[in-house]
Amino acid sequence: METVVKPIMHSFAKIIQSPMQSFDEFNISDQLRYAIDDLGYTTPTPIQSRAFPIVMSGKDVVGIAQTGTGKTFAYMLPILQTLKFSKEKHPRVLIIVPTRELVVQAVEEIEKFSKYLSVRAIGVYGGTNINVQKAAVAEGQDIVVATPGRLYDLVLSRALSLKQIKKLVIDEVDVMLDLGFRFQLTNIFDLLPKNRQNIMFSATMTNDIEELINSFFTGTIKISVALSGTPLENIEQNSYQVTNFYTKANLLIHLLKNTEAFNKVLVFVSNKKSADRLFETLQEQYNDEICVIHSNKTQNYRLRSIRQFDEGKNRILVTTDVMARGLDLVEISHVVNFDTPRYPENYMHRIGRTGRAEKKGKSLLFFTDKELYYKTSIESLMKMEIPQLEFPEEVELSKRLTPDEQPVIKERDNPHKQVQGEERGESFHEKSDKNLRTNQGGAYQRIIKAKYKKPKTRGDKNYNKRNKKK
Ligand code: AMP
Numbered sequence: 001m002e003t004v005v006k007p008i009m010h011s012f013a014k015i016i017q018s019p020m021q022s023f024d025e026f027n028i029s030d031q032l033r034y035a036i037d038d039l040g041y042t043t044p045t046p047i048q049s050r051a052f053p054i055v056m057s058g059k060d061v062v063g064i065a066q067t068g069t070g071k072t073f074a075y076m077l078p079i080l081q082t083l084k085f086s087k088e089k090h091p092r093v094l095i096i097v098p099t100r101e102l103v104v105q106a107v108e109e110i111e112k113f114s115k116y117l118s119v120r121a122i123g124v125y126g127g128t129n130i131n132v133q134k135a136a137v138a139e140g141q142d143i144v145v146a147t148p149g150r151l152y153d154l155v156l157s158r159a160l161s162l163k164q165i166k167k168l169v170i171d172e173v174d175v176m177l178d179l180g181f182r183f184q185l186t187n188i189f190d191l192l193p194k195n196r197q198n199i200m201f202s203a204t205m206t207n208d209i210e211e212l213i214n215s216f217f218t219g220t221i222k223i224s225v226a227l228s229g230t231p232l233e234n235i236e237q238n239s240y241q242v243t244n245f246y247t248k249a250n251l252l253i254h255l256l257k258n259t260e261a262f263n264k265v266l267v268f269v270s271n272k273k274s275a276d277r278l279f280e281t282l283q284e285q286y287n288d289e290i291c292v293i294h295s296n297k298t299q300n301y302r303l304r305s306i307r308q309f310d311e312g313k314n315r316i317l318v319t320t321d322v323m324a325r326g327l328d329l330v331e332i333s334h335v336v337n338f339d340t341p342r343y344p345e346n347y348m349h350r351i352g353r354t355g356r357a358e359k360k361g362k363s364l365l366f367f368t369d370k371e372l373y374y375k376t377s378i379e380s381l382m383k384m385e386i387p388q389l390e391f392p393e394e395v396e397l398s399k400r401l402t403p404d405e406q407p408v409i410k411e412r413d414n415p416h417k418q419v420q421g422e423e424r425g426e427s428f429h430e431k432s433d434k435n436l437r438t439n440q441g442g443a444y445q446r447i448i449k450a451k452y453k454k455p456k457t458r459g460d461k462n463y464n465k466r467n468k469k470k
Contacts, residue, residue, distance in 0.1 A: 020044060020049045020052060020053070021043065021044075021049065022043060022044070023036055023041070023042075023043070023044055026044070026052055026077070026081075028077065028081050029081060029117075030116075031116035031117050032077065032080060032081060032113070032116075032117070034115070034116050035112065035113050035114070035115045035116055035117075038112075038115065039112060039113075041073075044070075045069055045070035045073075045074070046069070046225050047063055047065040047069045047070055047071050047074045047223065047225045048070050048073055048074040048077065050063070050074075050223040050225070051063055051071075051074040051075060051078070051223055052074070052077060052078050054221055054223065055074075055075055055078035055079065055197075055199055056078045056081065056082065058197050059197070059219065059220075059221055060197060060198040060199070060217045060218070060219060060220040060221065061198075061199055061200070061220060061221045061222075061223060062173075062200040062201070062202065062209070062213060062220050062221070062222050062223070063075075063199075063200070063201045063202075063222075063223045063224075063225075064201075064202060064203070064204070064205055064222065064223070064224040064225065064343075064345050065201060065203065065223075065224075065225040066203040066225075066349065067203065069225055071171075071201050072105075072106060072109045072171075073109070073113065074201075075169050075171075075199050075201065076109065076110060076113050077113065079093055079143075079167055079169075079199075080110075080113055080114055080117060080119065083119065083142060083143075085118055086142065087140070088140070088142075088164055089140040090140075090141075090160075090161045090162075090163060090164040091141045091142060091143060091144040091160075091162075091164065091165065092142055092143075092164050092165060092166045092167070093142060093143040093144070093165070093166070093167045093169070094143075094144050094146070094151075094162065094165045094167070094168050094169070094192070095143065095144070095145040095146070095169040095170075095171065096145075096146055096147070096148055096151065096168070096169070096170045096171070096176070096185070096188070097145065097146075097147065097171045097172060097176075098147065098148075098171075098172050098175045098176045098179055098181065099125075099147065099175075100125040100126070100127065100147060102171065102172065103123040103124070103125045103145050103146065103147060104123055104125075106123070106145045106171070107121055107122070107123040107145050110143060110145070119142050119143065120139075120140060120141045120142045120143070121141065121142065121143040121144075121145065122136050122137060122141045122143070122144055122145070123144075123145045123146070124136075124137070124144060124145070124146045124147075124150050124151060124154060124160075125146065125147040125150050126147055126149050126150040126153075130150070130153065130154070130157075130159075133150070133154065133159075134154065134157070134159035134160075137154060137159055137160045138159065144160070148176070148181045148184040148185060148188060149184060151188060152184055152187060152188060155188075155191055162188075162191050162192050162193070163193060164193075165192050165193060165196055166193075166195075166196055166197065167196060167197045167199060168192060168196055168197070168198050168199065169199045169200070169201075170185070170198075170199075170200045170201070171200075171201045172201065172202065172203070173200050173201065173202040173209050173212070174202040174203060174204045174205075174206055174208075174209060174321075174322050175322060177206070177208045177209060177212065178295045178320075178322040178323075179295065180295075182208070182212065185212070186216070189216055198216075198217050198220070200213070200220075203322075203349065204321045204322060204343070204345065204346045204349060205224075205342075205343035205345060205346060206270075206321070206322070206343075207342065224345050232382065232384070234355035234359065234360055234361060235351055235354055235355035235360075235361045235362070235363055236360065236361070236362045236363070237351065237362075237363045237364075237365070237386045237387070238362070238363070238364055238365070238386065238387050238388070238389050239364065239365040239366070239367060239375065239386045239387065239388050239389065240364065240365070240366050240367075240388070240389055240391055241367055241368075241369075241372075241388060241391065242366050242367070242368060242391065243368060243369075243397060243398075244368060244398065244400075244401060244402075244405050245274070245277070245278075245401075245402045245405060246281070246398035246400040246401075246402070247395070247396075247397050247398045248338060248339075248366045248368075249278060249281040249282065249398075250395050250396050250397075250398055251366065251391070251392070251395050252267070252278075252282065252336060252338065252366075253281075253282065253285050253286075254392060254394065254395045255336075255364075256282075256285075256286060256315075256316065259315070261333065261334075262315070262333060262334055263315060263333045264309075264312065264315060264329075264331060264332050264333045264334075265315060265316045265317070265332070265333060265334045265335075265336060266309075266317050266319065266324070266329065266332050266334070266335050266336070266350075266353055266354070267316060267317065267318045267319070267336040267338050268319060268320070268321060268324065268335065268336065268337050268338060268339075268341075268350045269318060269319075269320060269338045269339055270320065270321065270339050270341065270342070271294075271320060272294040272295065272296050272320060274338070274339065274402075275292050275293075275294045275318050275319065275320055276292070276294075277402065278292075278318050278338060279292040279318050282316065282318070286315075286316060288314075289314055289315040289316055290314060290315070290316040290317075290318065291304075291305035291308055291309055291314045291316070291317055291318070292305065292317070292318040292319070293305050293306065293317065293318075293319045293320075293323045293324075294319065294320045294323050295320070295322065295323060302323070305317065306329075309329070310329055310330070318338075321341070321346050321349070321350070324349075324350075324353065329353060331359060332353050332354040332361060333354070333361070333362065334354065334361075334362045334363065334364060335350055335351050335353050335354045335361065335362070335363040335364070336363075336364045336366070337350055337351075337363065337364065337365040337366060338366055339366065339371065340365060340366070340367040340368075340371035340374040340375050340378070341374065341378070342374050344374075344377045344378040344380075344381040344382075345381075347365075347378045347381075348381070348382075350363070351363040365378075365386055
């Protein structure tokens with residue numbers, strides 16, 4: 001594993017530091033050290049080395065790391081180190097995760113890490129009796145691990161107070177947003193004290209995450225653990241420069257004709273819309289061989305698609321980055337990056353799906369002019385160039401554009417367009433009588449007013465009745 005520390009965008013703070021190589025450098029309490037020894041951990045993982053000083057410093061941080069990199073301990077170790085014993089009833093640390101299973105897993109981990117500490121931790125999640133959880137919360141807790149929905153219910157019913165929260169951890173942010181928890185998360189942000197540290201973890205970086213971070217946090221430091229554990233030399237990487245989406249589809253259709261070489265193809269796209277669009281386009285030719293997974297598909301549909309692909313019944317699987325998470329697919333012949341990932345780590349995660357277990361794998365990257373910049377970022381992360389193949393002559397160049405590719409029409413030279421704030425000049429002719437009229441209000445009311453000498457409204461039957469009685 002190689003660690004990379006760099007800012008996501010200019011609004012993100014940059015930090016340069018050398019990673020800590022040993023737990024001795026962490027300067028942690030004896031109690032934590034005993035727990036580490038019991039667990040048999042000898043050296044910190046890269047994400048732990050990187051995260052420890054930043055989390056200790058109190059700064060906001062987003063860690064890009066997959067499950068299995070030791071990320072739970074990466075945030076728990078500094079949190080436990082700073083969490084002083086307290087009789088405070090309300091929790092001081094809140095950890096939000098997307099699923100019940102992850103709540104249970106995180107609580108179990110915390111229990112192991114805090115074996116020699118006096119820390120109260122509880123997991124709360126939906127689908128179980130809320131009253132039992134209310135009673136447990138009422139006993140007083142230091143750390144609450146929760147799914148967003150149940151957390152919100154507990155806070156609204158006043159069973160749980162978030163006013164003492166000093167540290168907020170959001171784990172698996174990409175899954176969280178993909179499952180549609182954005183609204184719930186922002187609701188929870190509103191209930192939290194402003195003065196708190198935000199610690200986030202995600203396996204992939206997405207536009208949605210960046211948007212969330214830019215909207216709610218400032219000066220967030222990004223730590224990234226690139227999966228260079230995947231031996232790059234096992235993967236033959238190539239790229240094609242392609243003009244647009246439908247030409248990319250034509251190229252893919254062409255390549256897939258070689259069924260022998262392209263016998264198990266994982267195609268990555270960046271979002272659900274592109275996944276569906278590509279699926280439909282490929283269906284015409286490869287109907288019986290293709291399946292698609294993204295978060296709008298039902299769990300059953302996704303499981304069936306993955307099984308059929310893994311068993312070889314379907315040759316082609318179209319997927320988004322988040323959905324392909326944790327899938328242990330064997331012997332993928334090709335990973336096709338149908339679009340160029342904006343975040344180079346995602347490219348590493350994608351191509352790491354092939355070339356596993358000493359097998360040779362192939363990866364292709366399709367990039368447009370606009371995506372060239374992202375390709376360069378990927379190349380600088382890998383410290384190598386991705387060779388470019390010649391675009392096959394027999395592939396038709398499509399002129400069809402997706403809605404995203406359509407040019408935005410800016411009426412820069414429209415002489416009739418009135419610029420905001422610009423005053424209209426006088427008309428160069430006399431206005432006709434019709435155009436000289438000014439708006440007097442509703443014609444009906446004026447006619448009635450003229451007739452009855454008092455304002456009357458249509459349908460005011462009571463007015464007439466009232467006046468009759470008088
Ligand atoms: P996670 O990425 O948090 O899901 O952790 C993956 C696994 O790595 C868990 O089973 C941890 O117990 C284990 N682990 C975490 N930190 C270390 C370490 N420093 N050395 C060895 N194993 C670790």
